[in-house]
Amino acid sequence: MKKILLGVSGSISAYKSADLTNQLVKLGYQVDVIMTNSSTKFITPLTLQSLSKRPVHTDVMQESDPRIINHIELAKQADLFLVAPATANIIGKLANGLADDLLTTVAMALPFETPKLIAPAMNTNMYSHPIHQRNLETLKSIGYHEIEPRESLLACGDFGKGALADIQTIIEQTHLILNQRNA
Numbered sequence: 001m002k003k004i005l006l007g008v009s010g011s012i013s014a015y016k017s018a019d020l021t022n023q024l025v026k027l028g029y030q031v032d033v034i035m036t037n038s039s040t041k042f043i044t045p046l047t048l049q050s051l052s053k054r055p056v057h058t059d060v061m062q063e064s065d066p067r068i069i070n071h072i073e074l075a076k077q078a079d080l081f082l083v084a085p086a087t088a089n090i091i092g093k094l095a096n097g098l099a100d101d102l103l104t105t106v107a108m109a110l111p112f113e114t115p116k117l118i119a120p121a122m123n124t125n126m127y128s129h130p131i132h133q134r135n136l137e138t139l140k141s142i143g144y145h146e147i148e149p150r151e152s153l154l155a156c157g158d159f160g161k162g163a164l165a166d167i168q169t170i171i172e173q174t175h176l177i178l179n180q181r182n183a
């Protein structure tokens with residue numbers, strides 16, 4: 001069974017990670033969810049735990065099994081790392097090597113060859129901000145794949161590019177990358 005490490009960050013679209021988790025599990029993947037603190041304001045760990053049928057991880061200092069270091073083990077076991085939705089903040093932290101929460105610490109501990117996908121979701125001005133675009137380019141230059149956001153009427157009322165890609169698109173990209181890797 002392929003293991004997907006799903007990072008969920010604090011976007012208004014975080015609720016869609018429930019559908020994403022549910023569909024990935026039904027397709028036969030093991031989904032281990034890591035949530036940022038902000039994302040837990042939008043969707044509960046209990047929801048994602050119930051849908052993934054796995055413990056949901058939120059705290060880098062929470063070490064439930066004293067025989068292992070949780071963030072290292074999570075990183076080692078993943079066949080694919082996916083952050084959906086990915087906030088401007090998490091993308092900035094990933095691009096700059098920060099590791100101040102569980103999600104970013106795991107990302108730093110991933111083996112270089114582990115496929116890495118990010119699905120940004122944010123306001124259109126945030127998405128087109130030069131610093132954000134630079135951060136995306138940095139991540140792509142080290143092997144991250146971007147699942148581009150859609151142009152849509154956004155939750156803030158603006159129209160433009162920034163809406164989380166369709167769940168179906170995220171699933172297709174995940175399949176594609178995992179299968180390319182097996183080819």
Ligand SMILES: Cc1cc2nc3c(=O)[nH]c(=O)nc-3n(C[C@H](O)[C@H](O)[C@H](O)COP(=O)(O)O)c2cc1C
Pocket residue numbers: 008009010011012013036037038039086087088089090121122123126
């Ligand atoms: C209602 C609401 C919606 C938000 N939606 C987004 C979003 O879609 N994308 C984004 O980058 N930030 C969004 N934010 C801001 C992030 O939650 C904030 O930058 C936070 O620090 C992100 O933390 P994280 O990256 O650790 O999850 C939103 C904030 C609020 C209050």
